[in-house]
Amino acid sequence: MHIVTTIAGSDSGGGAGIQADLKTFQELKVFGTSVITALTAQNTLGVYDVLSIDPSFIEKQFYALLEDFSISAIKTGMLFSADVIQTIANIMADLDIPLIIDPVMIAKGGESLLQQQAIEALRCYLLPLATVIMPNIPEAEVLTGKKIDTPASIKQAAHTLLQLGARCVVMKGGHLSDKKFATDYVFFKDGRSFSMQTARIATNNTHGTGCTFSAALTAFIGSNLPIDQAILEAKKFIQLAITHDLSIGNGYGPTNHFAYHKYKGFCEVIIHE
């Protein structure tokens, strides 16, 4: 049994954060463990409040896992403050475990999940430790300080993130204006790149898409799948979770974490090398 860890915030609404990650891990048959960085009072309509966890307690959670488990992959989600990022980076720097970073900044409803002062800490301390960083377009714009709206600017931004130390960048295209396709762009340090294109689903039930995608990638990397295959399977996982979305709540509903096993033979992803 492979053991993986999510370091993220709790979403009381169950569609994003720790809850989405653990559901995804369970579906992909890896044993999920967690380090909780913050609690959110949240549902599909929005984030009403955030309670941060003291970094010293975050450290205790992390060391409790490291003492007892052989962890095969770790992902980060909502980290909230510079202190938390510094704490996680200090511990990660001494580990030889693949790190998947979802640089969560803003919730669907517009609420901030990362303090402004934390952006520099993310760029300087955590990003250089990333096996894979998977920003959405607005997050990549914040991290690189450049507008991203053309294929050339996507490539340029990914190269900036690779230069900052990440080994692989998955630039998620959910926020691009393409009405027909949802295309993600993958770039490696060795110069290889490819894109993954799926049909864009007309739905508002996209709460937690980034969390679910990065959790699936963590599960596949933690199960020793080669990285290209892990990225492709994770894209299938999120595509099927959005296609078979759940109408739960009255706002941006969650994705369907059960869909992959039922429908995985029926997901077309077009790859462009």
Ligand SMILES: Nc1ncnc2c1ncn2[C@@H]1O[C@H](COP(=O)(O)OP(=O)(O)O)[C@@H](O)[C@H]1O
């Ligand atoms: N409406 C959609 N239909 C299909 N895939 C989508 C849709 N919206 C987002 N995605 C996919 O979901 C994943 C998360 O994308 P994105 O929305 O960019 O990130 P985030 O959830 O972090 O804001 C990506 O693989 C993206 O292509």
Ligand SMILES: Cc1ncc(COP(=O)(O)OP(=O)(O)O)c(N)n1
């Ligand atoms: C606790 C918590 N963590 C992360 C998010 C944001 O998740 P994401 O997958 O980026 O999804 P949306 O915010 O786009 O729905 C969150 N809302 N809560």
